[in-house]
Amino acid sequence: MTDVLDGQALKGPTVADLTAAIRQAIVDGDFAPNQRLIEADLSAGFGASRAAVRTALFELANDGLIDRLPNRGSRVRAISLDEAIEILEVRIGLECLCAAKAAEHVTDAEVAEFRRLRHDLLEAVASGDLLGYSRLNQLLDERIRDLSRHATAVGILERLHAQSVRHQFRLAFQPGRAAVSAGEHAAILDAVIDRDPAAAEAATRTHLLSVIEALRLLG
Amino acid sequence: MTDVLDGQALKGPTVADLTAAIRQAIVDGDFAPNQRLIEADLSAGFGASRAAVRTALFELANDGLIDRLPNRGSRVRAISLDEAIEILEVRIGLECLCAAKAAEHVTDAEVAEFRRLRHDLLEAVASGDLLGYSRLNQLLDERIRDLSRHATAVGILERLHAQSVRHQFRLAFQPGRAAVSAGEHAAILDAVIDRDPAAAEAATRTHLLSVIEALRLLG
DNA sequence: TTCGCCGATTCTGTCTACAATCGGCCCGGA
DNA sequence: TCCGGGCCGATTGTAGACAGAATCGGCGAA
Numbered sequence: 001m002t003d004v005l006d007g008q009a010l011k012g013p014t015v016a017d018l019t020a021a022i023r024q025a026i027v028d029g030d031f032a033p034n035q036r037l038i039e040a041d042l043s044a045g046f047g048a049s050r051a052a053v054r055t056a057l058f059e060l061a062n063d064g065l066i067d068r069l070p071n072r073g074s075r076v077r078a079i080s081l082d083e084a085i086e087i088l089e090v091r092i093g094l095e096c097l098c099a100a101k102a103a104e105h106v107t108d109a110e111v112a113e114f115r116r117l118r119h120d121l122l123e124a125v126a127s128g129d130l131l132g133y134s135r136l137n138q139l140l141d142e143r144i145r146d147l148s149r150h151a152t153a154v155g156i157l158e159r160l161h162a163q164s165v166r167h168q169f170r171l172a173f174q175p176g177r178a179a180v181s182a183g184e185h186a187a188i189l190d191a192v193i194d195r196d197p198a199a200a201e202a203a204t205r206t207h208l209l210s211v212i213e214a215l216r217l218l219g
Numbered sequence: 220m221t222d223v224l225d226g227q228a229l230k231g232p233t234v235a236d237l238t239a240a241i242r243q244a245i246v247d248g249d250f251a252p253n254q255r256l257i258e259a260d261l262s263a264g265f266g267a268s269r270a271a272v273r274t275a276l277f278e279l280a281n282d283g284l285i286d287r288l289p290n291r292g293s294r295v296r297a298i299s300l301d302e303a304i305e306i307l308e309v310r311i312g313l314e315c316l317c318a319a320k321a322a323e324h325v326t327d328a329e330v331a332e333f334r335r336l337r338h339d340l341l342e343a344v345a346s347g348d349l350l351g352y353s354r355l356n357q358l359l360d361e362r363i364r365d366l367s368r369h370a371t372a373v374g375i376l377e378r379l380h381a382q383s384v385r386h387q388f389r390l391a392f393q394p395g396r397a398a399v400s401a402g403e404h405a406a407i408l409d410a411v412i413d414r415d416p417a418a419a420e421a422a423t424r425t426h427l428l429s430v431i432e433a434l435r436l437l438g
Numbered sequence: 439t440t441c442g443c444c445g446a447t448t449c450t451g452t453c454t455a456c457a458a459t460c461g462g463c464c465c466g467g468a
Numbered sequence: 469t470c471c472g473g474g475c476c477g478a479t480t481g482t483a484g485a486c487a488g489a490a491t492c493g494g495c496g497a498a
Contacts, residue, residue: 062281093312152305
């Protein structure tokens, strides 16, 4: 477990490195939900001081990835289904905002990029390349956030994303889910390509409501 | 500046106390925007160790109240007008969600409470009691958040609130602003009292859009 | 056998001291 | 006079040690 991702492994990792490493370990599932994170162990495992580990843990607690109980340590936060739905409900508000802003700000070059993305997306789904499709989805979300130029919303969305990756992932491999999802994503892309903020917002809302519904059914 | 708010001044304040004290000092304006916060000074001023101050500063940085530049310390974050508007745009999405949920979940007792609140609110505005009105506004926001039972949205809103109090405050004492705002708040209350989620959402959106507009004019 | 009490252990919370880094200042040279 | 390099003070980042709280185990009594 030592030195998972050190740029220059000579001197101990900085706090930012530590935070990134632990965060990665959590979202990748290397640390199981509800697993206890003991400061001394992490300190030894990552070759950092306990103070650094401690700071990183505080940061992750604020990101909602771990829970800190006073005097009783930290544990990986388990996101329940209800919480995952709450997160999606919040994302509706924020991603609709971003999509509308993106549709306003999009340049010609970016329109061209989105056309390509739309093509690749449908292609991936048609050929059954679920992994590639998932990656393209992520790229789409990311690009829309970039284009929105809305630092506040983007910051919050990034935090929420880290919390819910596991549920998102589970959903992605439901049979038949990709086809539905791809159509909704194409609709979002079309709206942005048309520079139609209202349509972009509506398409995003439709998509996220569909995700919520799917999650509910999945239970 | 020493011992601003110590419960029991015997043993030094805990990290939570410190965080609260510094946060309060920032939102109250005791620390000016862009002011540099030097760990040693705070440590002496609050009678706490530098490590505690440091932890508190990290926490506040995650709350977006201060900026931390590596190796160059912390300074109070200045929220520009553009950022304040961004925050309000985000709040639209979240508070609409909360208002709708609140309208769903509200009990008979709470309906009665909201009727009283509606009455007090209009009374305060009619009698020109701006401070009391401001306090009631805050209470209204808080109650709606409580009723929404939406921990995720509430958590984010609380964080955003701390960042934008100064702008909110500046706006509150604009002449004529209170009357407009009171009508909008009453509309929100009516919708919740009627248990009409859609209306609650619409009224909340109207109100926040109006706030944005007012801020723009003021800016 | 089961319940409650008590001590040992483990882990977190806090503090003090040390090392690394940054910015400004002074001095020398063109 | 203006520019560049190196030194020095100030401030942050890191490490290790100590103290306090919570948990877990055994032990004794009902």
